[in-house]
Amino acid sequence: MHGYGIAQSIRRISDDVLTVEEGSLYPALQRLLLQGWVKAEWKLTETNRRARYYTLTATGRKQLGVEVLQFEQMIAAIGLVLAEADA
Amino acid sequence: MDVVMRFFRRLGMLLRRKRYARELDEEMALHRELAEKQFVEGGMAVDEARYAAMRQFGNATRLRERSHEVVRFRIETLVQDLRVAARRLRKSPGFAITAVVSLTMAIAANLVVFGVMNAAVLRPLNVAHANRLMMIVHKERGYISQSYPDYQDFRSRNSTFSDMAAYRIGYVGLSTQGLARKSWMYEISGNYFDMLGVRPELGRVLHANDEHGPNSAPYVVLSDAFWRAYFAADPHVIGEKVDLNKHPFTIIGVAPPAFHGTETFLWPDFWVPMVNEHQLEDDDFLTLRFNHGIYAIGLLKPGVTIAQATQNLNTIAAQMAKQHPDADDGLSARLVKPGLMGDELGPATREFLTGILALALLVLATACVNLASLFAARAADRGRELAVRIAIGSSRWRVLRQVLAEAVLLSVAGGGVGAWVASWLLRVLSQWQPIAAYPIHVSVLADARVYGLALLLTVASGILPAILSARQIWNTDAMQVMKGTAQPVLRKLTLRDALLGVQVALCALLVTCGLVGLRGMERQLEAPMGFEPEGATLVQTELDFAGYSDNLALPVQKRMVEQAEEIPGVTAAGTINNLPMDGGGSSTPIYRQGTTDFRGSNSVAAPHFYSVSPGFLHAAETWLLAGRDFTWHDDAKAPNVAIVNETLAHTLFGNAPAVGKYFAMPGPTIYQIVGVVENGKYGSLTESPQAAMYFPLAQSPDNNTTLVVRSRRTSAEMAAALETMMGKIDPRLPVTIEPWTSALALALFPARVATVALGILGLLAGMLAATGIFGMASYTVARRMHEMGIRVALGAQRMQVLRAVMSRTLLLLGIGSVAGLTLGILGSRVLANVVYEATVYDPVVLGGAIVAMIAIGALAAVTPARRALLANPAVLLKEQ
Numbered sequence: 001m002h003g004y005g006i007a008q009s010i011r012r013i014s015d016d017v018l019t020v021e022e023g024s025l026y027p028a029l030q031r032l033l034l035q036g037w038v039k040a041e042w043k044l045t046e047t048n049r050r051a052r053y054y055t056l057t058a059t060g061r062k063q064l065g066v067e068v069l070q071f072e073q074m075i076a077a078i079g080l081v082l083a084e085a086d087a
Numbered sequence: 088m089d090v091v092m093r094f095f096r097r098l099g100m101l102l103r104r105k106r107y108a109r110e111l112d113e114e115m116a117l118h119r120e121l122a123e124k125q126f127v128e129g130g131m132a133v134d135e136a137r138y139a140a141m142r143q144f145g146n147a148t149r150l151r152e153r154s155h156e157v158v159r160f161r162i163e164t165l166v167q168d169l170r171v172a173a174r175r176l177r178k179s180p181g182f183a184i185t186a187v188v189s190l191t192m193a194i195a196a197n198l199v200v201f202g203v204m205n206a207a208v209l210r211p212l213n214v215a216h217a218n219r220l221m222m223i224v225h226k227e228r229g230y231i232s233q234s235y236p237d238y239q240d241f242r243s244r245n246s247t248f249s250d251m252a253a254y255r256i257g258y259v260g261l262s263t264q265g266l267a268r269k270s271w272m273y274e275i276s277g278n279y280f281d282m283l284g285v286r287p288e289l290g291r292v293l294h295a296n297d298e299h300g301p302n303s304a305p306y307v308v309l310s311d312a313f314w315r316a317y318f319a320a321d322p323h324v325i326g327e328k329v330d331l332n333k334h335p336f337t338i339i340g341v342a343p344p345a346f347h348g349t350e351t352f353l354w355p356d357f358w359v360p361m362v363n364e365h366q367l368e369d370d371d372f373l374t375l376r377f378n379h380g381i382y383a384i385g386l387l388k389p390g391v392t393i394a395q396a397t398q399n400l401n402t403i404a405a406q407m408a409k410q411h412p413d414a415d416d417g418l419s420a421r422l423v424k425p426g427l428m429g430d431e432l433g434p435a436t437r438e439f440l441t442g443i444l445a446l447a448l449l450v451l452a453t454a455c456v457n458l459a460s461l462f463a464a465r466a467a468d469r470g471r472e473l474a475v476r477i478a479i480g481s482s483r484w485r486v487l488r489q490v491l492a493e494a495v496l497l498s499v500a501g502g503g504v505g506a507w508v509a510s511w512l513l514r515v516l517s518q519w520q521p522i523a524a525y526p527i528h529v530s531v532l533a534d535a536r537v538y539g540l541a542l543l544l545t546v547a548s549g550i551l552p553a554i555l556s557a558r559q560i561w562n563t564d565a566m567q568v569m570k571g572t573a574q575p576v577l578r579k580l581t582l583r584d585a586l587l588g589v590q591v592a593l594c595a596l597l598v599t600c601g602l603v604g605l606r607g608m609e610r611q612l613e614a615p616m617g618f619e620p621e622g623a624t625l626v627q628t629e630l631d632f633a634g635y636s637d638n639l640a641l642p643v644q645k646r647m648v649e650q651a652e653e654i655p656g657v658t659a660a661g662t663i664n665n666l667p668m669d670g671g672g673s674s675t676p677i678y679r680q681g682t683t684d685f686r687g688s689n690s691v692a693a694p695h696f697y698s699v700s701p702g703f704l705h706a707a708e709t710w711l712l713a714g715r716d717f718t719w720h721d722d723a724k725a726p727n728v729a730i731v732n733e734t735l736a737h738t739l740f741g742n743a744p745a746v747g748k749y750f751a752m753p754g755p756t757i758y759q760i761v762g763v764v765e766n767g768k769y770g771s772l773t774e775s776p777q778a779a780m781y782f783p784l785a786q787s788p789d790n791n792t793t794l795v796v797r798s799r800r801t802s803a804e805m806a807a808a809l810e811t812m813m814g815k816i817d818p819r820l821p822v823t824i825e826p827w828t829s830a831l832a833l834a835l836f837p838a839r840v841a842t843v844a845l846g847i848l849g850l851l852a853g854m855l856a857a858t859g860i861f862g863m864a865s866y867t868v869a870r871r872m873h874e875m876g877i878r879v880a881l882g883a884q885r886m887q888v889l890r891a892v893m894s895r896t897l898l899l900l901g902i903g904s905v906a907g908l909t910l911g912i913l914g915s916r917v918l919a920n921v922v923y924e925a926t927v928y929d930p931v932v933l934g935g936a937i938v939a940m941i942a943i944g945a946l947a948a949v950t951p952a953r954r955a956l957l958a959n960p961a962v963l964l965k966e967q
Contacts (some may be wrong), residue, residue, distance in 0.1 A: 004118040022118060026111070034096055042110075051117050052110065 190501025200510035215284025290340030380561025594856030594905020601849020617767010662701025694778035714762030
């Protein structure tokens with residue numbers, strides 16, 4: 001997907017809760033490129049415009065797994081703390 | 088692996104920066120278009136939609152920058168900072184040049200001193216296994232020479248050394264054809280080069296198997312420098328013959344350029360075998376066990392400690408004492424590091440260099456403080472600019488980075504130029520021969536250690552200004568500063584005041600040191616030496632170059648004295664074999680009359696002794712206190728006589744008159760004392776009172792000859808007359824004629840070096856500090872002009888205001904001076920190591936220092952004060 005598409009998808013899927021500022025999107029994409037977790041290709045869109053399409057690499061996929069795991073652990077931990085507070 | 092890939096990716100992105108920027112622009116443009124389209128689809132007008140999209144997207148430039156920031160190397164920011172700093176420094180050249188010059192001088196001074204220290208003290212000799220090389224000396228301090236038979240016994244009987252070698256320093260007349268040229272040599276044992284692992288540059292070196300007994304090895308190994316100078320680096324010189332004191336020797340090789348023998352400061356022109364010493368020096372010490380004229384060095388076996396080896400040698404020494412009680416009684420052994428004449432030069436050199444290094448570091452400290460206060464002043468000036476930048480959102484860290492960049496640039500420039508100047512100075516120094524008469528070279532070594540120090544000093548010198556700037560920036564309250572120049576000039580001490588105080592103290596300290604050095608030198612030169620060099624001319628000649636051995640020399644010497652006395656204007660003339668304080672000379676033990684056992688421990692004294700002709704004492708103005716001078720009748724057929732000095736007379740006979748009494752020397756030979764002379768200096772200016780005695784030339788022949796002529800004429804006239812006289816006596820004799828005062832160069836050399844070093848450092852420091860003080864003081868006063876303007880406008884008297892403004896500065900000057908002088912007094916111990924008889928409790932020194940400080944302070948205060956007094960209050964008010 002290209003940059004705009006990524007921003008739109010995030011907004012749509014999260015029901016407008018999460019918005020990615022363009023100002024943070026592109027630097028973030030640069031960082032991902034630098035780390036080698038995504039790769040970019042210039043392709044044509046449906047309307048015949050040139051756009052850069054980003055795809056996850058193999059290492060990127062692995063890193064995604066790691067990040068998801070860490071995120072889930074964090075959620076669980078917060079949940080526990082809140083449960084304690086409740087009780 | 089990750090990091091490496093990341094690095095390359097970064098590199099790639101950066102290298103294709105333009106294309107990358109274009110691509111990003113394209114991407115962003117598309118993003119905006121799509122957003123625009125979406126807005127239009129949602130019902131907005133086309134124009135509105137475009138603006139909405141642009142707004143949503145945000146600041147495009149900022150975005151570009153941020154994206155770039157993610158990718159770029161940190162070093163790019165550094166380069167940018169440096170470029171800005173360079174530009175800013177170029178705009179204030181006065182500041183930049185002052186800073187760089189003072190740093191350069193200070194760092195160069197430190198590097199030069201350290202370079203000498205490196206070669207003389209820290210680095211071992213330039214030979215193989217230098218860390219295991221030791222010199223074998225006696226237990227008694229200053230007794231470093233051995234005899235050849237003793238050396239041979241030590242060598243053959245020890246179990247702790249892998250090998251031992253011997254060497255002796257002397258000079259000969261070298262000639263290829265015609266006149267002999269005085270050249271310096273090492274006489275060495277055959278295994279010298281092999282033990283030290285020295286490989287020849289050309290030909291071969293001496294080996295142990297070249298020696299087959301006395302006078303068996305007429306070979307010469309040239310030093311590289313001598314080969315280049317005298318033989319023009321001719322490769323066919325191998326196999327050529329040269330005459331050494333009229334005896335033919337064959338050149339067998341040239342030593343490598345980096346090898347200069349085993350003494351750090353004395354470099355020989357060539358090496359010859361010790362077994363041939365009879366030909367070379369007309370001496371015969373190979374079999375004389377009591378003649379201590381050589382130096383012995385040895386290579387410890389790997390794993391053997393110094394303590395073990397010392398014990399081993401002392402055991403052998405005890406054996407030798409039993410076997411040869413007359414010569415070796417009391418023999419002992421001690422190991423010292425070779426290179427600095429055992430401990431004759433070692434401790435003195437080390438202490439001197441350490442003292443000088445300490446002073447040089449002080450000079451550097453002064454330069455750093457200078458730099459720091461310059462920075463502080465500059466930063467204060469830029470207070471508004473910094474405040475504004477902080478106010479509009481620059482991080483303090485960025486601002487600091489830029490100021491640090493300036494400090495870094497200056498210190499790197501100062502360090503770089505300083506290192507370059509230092510390496511040039513070191514090169515000049517290593518080619519310098521301070522005393523033409525001796526092969527003394529100041530060896531210096533500019534190796535990794537020296538450059539490491541340069542780096543360290545550079546970094547260190549940048550730290551203080553950096554810290555100060557950081558402190559100032561962090562404390563800047565942007566609002567306050569921008570509101571106006573109403574900086575309350577409070578009574579409390581600012582950092583700049585403290586810096587000024589420190590500078591003053593350092594200046595006072597260094598001025599004190601400089602004065603102490605100068606006074607010490609002055610005092611040294613005034614010390615009574617037991618002779619009067621002023622008004623005396625020396626004629627030095629080498630009778631052995633023309634073939635006059637000891638026994639044949641007497642008639643020539645007598646003729647020299649008698650003909651010199653006939654020259655108009657001459658009041659006295661006489662010869663001596665070794666001039667006092669000329670680096671040579673010998674001493675020998677004497678015994679009471681009636682002694683039969685001439686063991687060393689039975690001796691009553693070991694005075695210096697000289698062979699003099701009649702008339703010498705008068706020519707040298709060594710005053711006779713009792714008795715008479717020698718006459719030509721005191722010859723080989725007459726009874727043995729001697730003249731002693733006061734110290735020796737006192738040692739032998741207490742307060743009783745010594746004239747007419749006797750003493751004995753091994754033989755036994757009895758000497759009658761016919762005269763007593765005043766005490767003097769015989770070895771060095773700093774020695775304690777020594778015993779000395781004189782023998783008549785006719786009874787104690789020696790072909791070493793120096794003719795001393797006292798006259799009322801100028802040295803030029805005397806030189807001409809004496810040269811003619813010597814030409815008539817024997818035109819083959821090489822003569823050197825000079826005033827005695829010039830010849831004392833060797834004795835006064837250490838004192839001169841010390842004075843020059845102290846003088847230069849003191850002057851340097853004085854200049855640095857004075858500049859600093861001047862700058863700081865006038866700056867401080869200038870800052871308060873505004874306040875002064877207000878006061879004067881409100882009706883205060885100018886003098887009153889001036890006093891108020893100057894009071895702080897003058898107070899600082901006063902306190903700083905006192906502090907510096909106190910430090911100087913406390914540090915006089917250190918100075919005493921550097922300069923003989925250096926003491927701070929000298930009215931000239933203290934008075935001089937005080938006067939100097941007052942002068943500097945007055946100068947520093949006067950200029951801004953005048954400006955303030957003469958200025959218009961309106962102008963003062965406007966100044967910020």
